[in-house]
Amino acid sequence: MxxxxxxxxxxxxxxxxxxxxxxxxxxxxxxDLAIPEAISKGLSLYLMLxxxxxxxxxxxxxxxxxxxxxxxxxxxxxxxxxPLLAYALLRAxxxxxxxxxxxxxxxYGSVSVVTFVAATGFLGYRSIPxxxxxxxxxxxxxxxxIVTGLxxxxxxxxxxxxxxxxxxxxxxxxxxxxxxxxVLLIGSLLIGWMTGQDGMTVMAPAIVDPFKAxxxxxxxxxxxxxxxxxxxxxxxxxxxVAFGLYMPVIGAVIGLLAAHAIxxxxxxxxxxxxxxxxASYIVVPAAMRISLPQANPAIYIPLSLAVTFPFNLxxxxxLYYAGAQWLVAL
Amino acid sequence: MTQLYRKKRIEIIVEAARARAIIExxxxxxxxxYTIVPNVSGKGNRGIRDEAHLSDVFRNVMIIVVAAEEIVRxxxxxxxPLLENYAGIVVVSDVEVIRDEHF
Numbered sequence: 001m002x003x004x005x006x007x008x009x010x011x012x013x014x015x016x017x018x019x020x021x022x023x024x025x026x027x028x029x030x031x032d033l034a035i036p037e038a039i040s041k042g043l044s045l046y047l048m049l050x051x052x053x054x055x056x057x058x059x060x061x062x063x064x065x066x067x068x069x070x071x072x073x074x075x076x077x078x079x080x081x082x083p084l085l086a087y088a089l090l091r092a093x094x095x096x097x098x099x100x101x102x103x104x105x106x107x108y109g110s111v112s113v114v115t116f117v118a119a120t121g122f123l124g125y126r127s128i129p130x131x132x133x134x135x136x137x138x139x140x141x142x143x144x145x146i147v148t149g150l151x152x153x154x155x156x157x158x159x160x161x162x163x164x165x166x167x168x169x170x171x172x173x174x175x176x177x178x179x180x181x182x183v184l185l186i187g188s189l190l191i192g193w194m195t196g197q198d199g200m201t202v203m204a205p206a207i208v209d210p211f212k213a214x215x216x217x218x219x220x221x222x223x224x225x226x227x228x229x230x231x232x233x234x235x236x237x238x239x240x241v242a243f244g245l246y247m248p249v250i251g252a253v254i255g256l257l258a259a260h261a262i263x264x265x266x267x268x269x270x271x272x273x274x275x276x277x278x279a280s281y282i283v284v285p286a287a288m289r290i291s292l293p294q295a296n297p298a299i300y301i302p303l304s305l306a307v308t309f310p311f312n313l314x315x316x317x318x319l320y321y322a323g324a325q326w327l328v329a330l
Numbered sequence: 331m332t333q334l335y336r337k338k339r340i341e342i343i344v345e346a347a348r349a350r351a352i353i354e355x356x357x358x359x360x361x362x363x364y365t366i367v368p369n370v371s372g373k374g375n376r377g378i379r380d381e382a383h384l385s386d387v388f389r390n391v392m393i394i395v396v397a398a399e400e401i402v403r404x405x406x407x408x409x410x411p412l413l414e415n416y417a418g419i420v421v422v423s424d425v426e427v428i429r430d431e432h433f
Binding site for chain 1: 345347348350386387388414415416
């Protein structure tokens with residue numbers, strides 16, 4: 001069993017984290033280095049397809065059991081309930097008003113697909129297997145937090161102004177439920193499940209070996225985005241930045257304990273911790289901008305993208321893995 | 331010489347998240363068409379807005395409508411409440427067009 005320090009250093013010196021750091025430095029120094037938008041979208045589609053397909057194949061070889069249903073219910077419960085905790089913490093520890101606290105809380109109940117993919121990369125370097133249906137948990141966790149966040153905002157704002165904020169419009173519901181990432185993740189999971197090992201033989205040359213290298217290129221692009229957003233910190237305020245660092249750890253602890261309780265493996269526990277720790281920066285901001293325009297995107301985007309995402313990538317993943325190892329050894 | 335017809339042109343620069351609501355309103359008040367410039371950038375009271383990556387949150391679009399004065403006035407009035415809490419610029423100008431029946 002590696003010590004936490006060995007894990008942290010091993011993670012820090014992996015190509016994916018080093019490319020991310022290169023991107024952050026280049027973005028911060030305003031280099032003209034840029035990955036064309038179409039290519040970065042293509043890379044993210046590739047990563048989601050690969051991870052969904054692998055999860056489906058794993059599911060086909062180990063079979064669908066009651067454990068899958070339990071895990072999916074847990075995913076929904078985490079996504080619905082984590083924003084309640086986040087909201088209470090934000091209202092107590094920061095000066096964010098009701099709409100902003102509710103919007104930020106929604107981000108922390110939802111998930112970051114890239115953080116999850118990076119965590120599977122981390123497990124991959126160590127040849128640690130994980131349950132395929134954790135990918136389905138990922139897809140299920142994107143949306144419920146948005147509903148909770150909007151309910152919190154509606155409840156809080158009708159108390160103060162008497163105005164009832166509109167809850168999830170049809171437009172937003174379609175956008176989040178049929179969001180590209182959810183459709184591709186679930187779709188490739190189903191295809192992987194239906195085609196099993198035969199399908200994997202066909203897909204493996206494209207989605208297994210190049211996976212880690214593509215992830216590294218994608219993280220370079222993420223680094224560029226984060227680096228360009230670093231100067232937005234001042235607008236966010238230190239108590240809120242601190243929230244972006246301790247909330248993932250709290251979420252991870254809850255995720256680890258819940259995953260342990262339902263009997264997931266070391267790899268599965270690590271991934272559920274990452275899901276509970278990560279914050280959305282694509283689907284939830286888009287939904288909040290439409291449904292809760294009073295909240296300021298200059299707070300919630302830098303917080304989830306430039307604070308929580310790098311924290312999880314660099315410190316969080318090895319930390320949660322160490323926590324999972326500790327729980328397994330108990 | 332080709333005949334020209336006097337019309338009003340209204341230009342709405344709005345964040346992408348709100349574009350759909352604006353377009354629905356434009357159709358509802360009876361405009362026969364509109365033009366969209368999908369990605370415009372610049373600087374205003376919400377700072378520099380030019381982020382096309384990741385999500386539409388920092389992206390602006392420009393919606394252009396050319397129509398009779400009466401319709402443009404309705405668009406102006408109904409834009410006001412729709413733009414609350416959103417980045418938005420509304421500009422109206424006089425223009426002349428050919429092919430009157432298109433507007």
